[in-house]
Amino acid sequence: MKPRKSKISAGWATLLADRLFRYAMTLCAASVLGIVAFVLYELHDRSRMSISQFGWKFFSSQNWDPVLGDFGALPFIYGTLASSILALILAVPLAIGVAVFVTEMCPRVLRGPISFMVELLAAIPSVIYGLWGIFVLAPLLRQYIQPWLASTLGWTGFFTGPPYGIGMMAAGIILAIMIIPIIASITREVLYAVPQHQREAALAVGATRWEMIRIAVLRNARVGIMGAIILGLGRAIGETMAVTMVIGNRPEISKSLFQPGYTMASVIANEFSEATGDLYLSALVEIGLVLFLVTFVVNIIARMLIWSITRGSPARTNA
């Protein structure tokens, strides 16, 4: 039989369509990298004036004076760090507690509802947290919690001065509530990734449930839990609206948690659209650039730790 032209190889139209399709999808994928590059480029480009004017002094100076054109970011860096660390101190034990409870202890029926409610906490917009912070949390702090803290723990120096309600403490608490869901849900994923036979082995040698959790579960998952915590830190550093609404917005550094503060994200939110003068704008953009770089690095570290445990399967509930 005479060999015919093979029908199996596709026609040119199909080949072209396939190639175009592949290019288009590659372009979409490249857009993710493109966005990061574009953000970095724009922020660097617009902050050049401030970078050349202030240099490293920008990070050590406490002056923030738009009238004289003298800008230093130290109070904002301090405020961001202090509020984030306070949030972590409050959120980490609670988030890990919930994750352990859901994965290891609670009856199967409760698993779904509790996870769902924690997810709901993540779905509340930041501006609503802020609204609640202003009208519920701050008065509560002002009237009951802060006076009590001042009289019992005032000697530490962290709880002195007039109890405004609004201030560093309110910001830390709101942030803690906001980052609990992300830490809890990633910790849960990581705990699920611990092989079942590890638990069985611990129970088989006579461990109680708590000993099993400590020896077999938490120890195996500690790298991933660390990742979850760092991811929470990244969220806390970048959180804007709720913090802006409750922190008091004063560029001051003070040891007392009752005092108002200011964060990098909130100074941008408050002053960027009203900034007059190129240097002022440029200084604000430089704060944005620092914020971007810091959260970027923090997220890279966190994702690497989490990926080392879950092998890169996407976390389901970080929406």
Next chain:
Amino acid sequence: MPNIRELSLSRRIKNHFATGVAIGASVLVLAPLLAIFGYLVYKGVGSIDIAFLTQTPKPVGEAGGGMANAIVGSALILGIGSLVGVPLGIGAGIYVAEIGRGTFAKVVRFTADVLNGVPSIVIGMAVYALVVIRQSHFSAGAGGIALGIMMIPTIARTTEEMLLMVPHTIREAALGLGIPQWRTTLSIALRTAASGVITGVMLAFARVAGETAPLLFTAFGNQFWNLNPNEPTAALPLQIFVYAISPFDEWHKQAWAGSLVLITLIVGAVFMVRLATSRGMMKGARN
């Protein structure tokens, strides 16, 4: 067989103590949720009326008025955001799951995860520099672009996850029939994973629907009706923010009402997703 009673007292106490601590932590985490929702409903229900849903804001000191323009503005901005974010996100997901196998795909996945953690206000700043400065005015379009960018990572990662659940035999069957790769991917693989992909889109949508920070200097806000994507536009979260930090009681009431509307929309979306995924609509993707 060892009996639980043979355990030493201290081990038993520790075990019970740990259980107690975990339960306590769960209660403490869920308490703010109930407190926020409870207060929101309590404050919001009394403030929502027909005027709130049909009128634009009144000047300071005048009672009444509403946020109708902000609700419509939010819809406009979110629509533009979806136009930007959904195709790019699904495309990136398809690339990572179906086409790319090498380092580049890995880098894209990783960057998407990292981009997910970049503060929204920074995205807003970059879009301000790209769009607002060049056009020299605020616009709904700029706000939409900022929100669209924020949707991409979530959509890309969910699309990828859902596509990876589609069994290879289905694709092989399609390719075996001589269907070209692009049709196989779009009409067979993506179709099978469709409900999961829609879940991802809804989650991304719900996430950006409440975003305020990136809109501060892109969409900017507006006291009046606007449907032109090239003009400054009001958005529900923005309006809530402005009213919340104002000193007027009347505006505070409106902020609570706006929050209740916003949270109803968002929780409604999340709840629908939950319902859809638990009712076995995703079976096609799971089998």
